[in-house]
Amino acid sequence: MSDKSIQILLVDDHAIVREGYRSLLQKQPNISVIADARDAAEAYQNYKTFQPDVVIMDISMPGQSGLEAISRIRQYDGQARILVFSMHQNPSFALQAIRAGALGYITKSSDPALLIHGIYQVYENKLSLSPDVAQALALEKLGQDKARLDDLTVREFEILRLLLEAKNNQQIADILNISPKTVSNSHYIIKRKLEVNSDIELTRLAIRMKLLNLRDLIDEAE
Amino acid sequence: MSDKSIQILLVDDHAIVREGYRSLLQKQPNISVIADARDAAEAYQNYKTFQPDVVIMDISMPGQSGLEAISRIRQYDGQARILVFSMHQNPSFALQAIRAGALGYITKSSDPALLIHGIYQVYENKLSLSPDVAQALALEKLGQDKARLDDLTVREFEILRLLLEAKNNQQIADILNISPKTVSNSHYIIKRKLEVNSDIELTRLAIRMKLLNLRDLIDEAE
DNA sequence: ATGACTAACGGGATATTTGCCCGATGTCCA
DNA sequence: TGGACATCGGGCAAATATCCCGTTAGTCAT
The missing domain is CATH 1.10.10.10 (Winged helix-like DNA-binding domain superfamily/Winged helix DNA-binding domain)
Known part of the structure; x- marks a missing residue:
């Protein structure tokens, strides 16, 4: 893994947030951002074009949602590893994202280190949830x-x-x-x-x- | 202005967004981020400590809101130049921010160039609004x-x-x-x-x- | 049909909120 | 510097909320 870095596709409609990712991820020696996208359609296209190892995806985007993009990508590649990075703390969002085929769900208010950690987890096909969301999901799971x-x-x-x-x-x-x-x-x-x-x-x-x-x-x- | 850069205080509760600002703003020769804050109280403290030229402020934060922070800062320094950078496109938010004492209101979905432009505008004590918000505000004159x-x-x-x-x-x-x-x-x-x-x-x-x-x-x- | 159960209704008692008024203070501006 | 406003809260009667209770009536299984 040290001889080949994790290739990332960034999907977020806010330029400032994409900028944030890039800046943050550039500091990681084993991670490199190879492409980005600002909406669901572009995400799908770029997934096919660049075949990234991990997709980092915002799910609140104008037009087609990130969830839709996740489904499309997973349909194209059942092995796609997708990490959702969302501002929503609501566990229902997380649940939906996981159902749609995401492997991780990290809230934007989390410490950036959690995002990095999530990327490695997802890269290894492991589930990764923000602690806050995980806890909320657990509590909520008892049909309410x-x-x-x-x-x-x-x-x-x-x-x-x-x-x-x-x-x-x-x-x-x-x-x-x-x-x-x-x-x-x-x-x-x-x-x-x-x-x-x-x-x-x-x-x-x-x-x-x-x-x-x-x-x-x-x-x-x- | 070329011999002295604009000193910025960043206020946003999301670390990734602060990272984004920093990265973006660092590319600007005349702008430098001298401090940041993740909530209203910290924003007020840091304003007093660092006396920035321009404050970039998110208004949706846990606990005390950005509006409160704007009021507090303006009360402390009637000349404070504050630019709100918000995810809300709703012109009512913009209006309230302006009323609270902000000089600018740019939506997060705007092109980053607009943020930069807004900073210069606000630095020169000029009002700066995102085109989308400005238009919505104008249109809204008819809403009951x-x-x-x-x-x-x-x-x-x-x-x-x-x-x-x-x-x-x-x-x-x-x-x-x-x-x-x-x-x-x-x-x-x-x-x-x-x-x-x-x-x-x-x-x-x-x-x-x-x-x-x-x-x-x-x-x-x- | 009778006892067990539950839904629907509403009284009583007290805590809390609402609705509206008021005055004190501070700020901004003409 | 005087007037318009914003903010903050006290006062107080009326209304509601909260919680507990009993009555009535319908269902249902034994």
Whole structure:
């Protein structure tokens, strides 16, 4: 390995970040950046052209996402070694990336040494995850959101829908012909079951669960 | 200007991005990076210590935001020249940054040449905006909701950001070093200014306004 | 049909938040 | 230097949230 350095293809849409990689990686004797790309299509092309040992890939890019690029590259070369370097700490991103065929997932907020380490790991076909992501993934793996949603009773679900339409207790009480107190109690129970402790969290969860139609929200905006 | 280079303080929580700046800026004969910082507090300290000519600042950082840092620095030195380099294309962010005292706002997706150009502009006390943001700001004059968003003061905007992260009053108070009561009051004022009457509506509005990253929310779901 | 279970409803009690007002202070600018 | 604003928070009544409780009614298996 000392006679032949690891050939890297860099994929990131931010020039400043590509610059950062280059600068950082140049200091590594066994690593050399042989090409870069600023989007998914270019990444795929350059993978075929340069046949790098390891691809370092950002997954948040305009147009086709990095995930798509990972799939394409893996389809072309089942042995491709891809390390995702992302700003997202969200373990769902990591999970998706791994599913798409990445071997590593390191967050941009990690110490650069972790990136270097990840490159070597991936080069040797070993999985490499940022500690923060690994931990989050582990915690999350015990199926959560959906299961929790299923804990709601039908009535609670109904009340939740109305709450999400930004109706207040009295309005909901009128609609359902129950006391505002019951609405308030249900609101509380819903939050407890869904393990959130504010309406803001509740709304975010609802959007993730697609209870609140994102399209509607987007189209509302101008 | 050729006999004395522009002294830069870099503020960004991502090491790789700081590396990118350094590498990029080192190629500029008239610019030298004399210090960096990874959060608001460190930025303030280092500003006082190093008295840089220009501060390059990311505004999305854990804990105290870049906006806070801008205010603090400007309070200490009314002549401070600050260039915000942000991933947010949303013109509201730019507006708030300018209000807080920044002289420039360049998006991270811009060509690096724009950053360099921005540095020179800001160094000469000239306003510098990314073309994309400038255009969006111009277009936005017609937006209904955005107009309302722009009614928020810098402080309110900052508190809104933290609220949207589902932080409670006490947490926000701790971060900003103010009383929970003030947070609560601001929360109320924000809702009144934005003409919503619940946190659920507030969150929906925030999503429409793209203050809350839609992509994150969508991708979070499985 | 009866006991066990659970959903739905809502009262009570207390803690916390909300909604709105106020004044104090600081800053910036004409 | 006076007025417009931003920031910070106290006060206080009304509303909600939180948690516990009991009642009613429907389901279901024995």
